Amino acid sequence: MSIEFAKYHGLGNDFILIDNRSSSEPQVTPEQAIKLCDRHFGIGADGVIFALPGQDGTDYTMRIFNSDGSEPEMCGNGIRCLAGFIAQLEGNSGKLGGTVSSPQAFQESNKSFEYRIHTLAGVISPQILADGQVKVDMGEPKLLASEIPTTLGSPDRKVINEPIEVAGKSWLVTCVSMGNPHCITFVEDASAIALESIGPQFEHHKAFPQRTNTEFIQVVSRDRLKMRVWERGAGITLACGTGACAALVAGVLTDKCDRTATVELPGGNLQIEWGLDQKLYMTGPAERVFAGKIS
Template sequence: MTLAFTKYHGLGNDFILLDNRHTPEPCLSPEQAVQWCDRNFGIGADGVIFALPGQGGSDYTMRIFNSDGSEPEMCGNGIRCLARFLADLEGVTEVTYRIQTLAGLIVPQVLADGQVTVDMGLPIVAAGQVPTSLGDPASPVLDLALEVAGQSWAVTCVSMGNPHCITFVESVAAVPLAELGPHFEHHPVFPQRTNTEFVEVVSRDYLKMRVWERGAGITLACGTGACASLVAAVLTDRADRRATLELPGGNLAIEWLEDTQHILMTGPASRVFAGTWVG
């Protein structure tokens, strides 16, 4: 098998991008994606993203396999990378795409300065739709107690098309993320597992975040996680609707619009290198 690929990253959250526009199904299996993502024996990445033909009036469709072979509904950093990849394929510097994902239609706009703004749509806060069995299925989960690894944590749950569990802490640097992450991800109150964010509120417009991603582990950034974290902070009156989210890989600008309730995410997406897999 010989396949051309391009490597991109969004704040260090890195992906292998494949031009899969010739067929509606991914050209790799989840098992092959695991091999490609291996940082010692493969190319190395947090996931493989496939640029597929559009569906239902969209320009393109995005599918992604995580480094463990699982398939998430959406990926905020990943869709920024996909938008830049498509713009590079088409030879344009400013463009807006309508991209179908498993979380619905997402609209990224590639800007002339290299940044990408994404309309991430509406957050979901009803517990049963996140999904989580915490609290009333029809109500938000806001600072509810959750026992994890022998300790009680106050958690807020939000879905951006994929589930997130957010905990506000005094210092994100002090959180033993590698130890706690798997316990949160696989906790029985999350039937589809969960992404987990620990957030430190520096001010009402500046938050620090570290993330354990479902299916990928510790990553340097998570776009949907940053969006979910701002929603959680607004709902618990810790932040304003527009804020900078500082992640280990860099900063994202997040805004939760009051009129439409849509969330806008703006951040970089960078091409790293291109190559050919022969195997």
């Protein structure tokens, strides 16, 4: 059996996208996903994303396997890539009037398209804007320790500037769930952090029963943050959309930034807004790299 795929990336956070509309279960196993994500012996990616039939009135369902075979609740850069992939699929079927190879193709048509996507973190609504950027309503952050989940602090209270011992050092961390767990710490110089050694120690710390994503944030100004990330199940990545949202929330909670800011990532910039409706809005690119078939 052969499976068609498309490779997309959002600021260098890259994914293998598979048209899975014919089945409610992913066409490849977590073990096969590990092989496909291998950058030497496979296609190479941070994860495999499946576009499945919608549930409970949604247009599509998103499932994702990380490069280590684990399944996260959601992925911010991934859902932007999925929106571009869906646009391509629907464009090929004639619904949008022609083949759409990437969100940037919408720029000439001066149209925007929105999808309701069911995820393990709830319903997420990405919108492809007329300028080719993808804006995503990421929903409201969860802030109580029990919601993240973490054993830091009291279960029914927010985790803001709580101390934690990692790698022989005490860190002050703020924890946020964007449907997946995030541990944010503010540092003087994000580039000086030894992610490859410190990241895994945060991810597997006993304070996080479901492991955690970890963001190291350098405040450039109140409307600009510089971020490096260790992603749960994927390791060092060039960008993390849910992490950028969590970082902004942590910055507001600790009075280090405004409710709208640019988040600088190694792969590029994301625009993040924490609206007065308490929802997070993320805007950034999603680009198609190539397509092919796998056996």
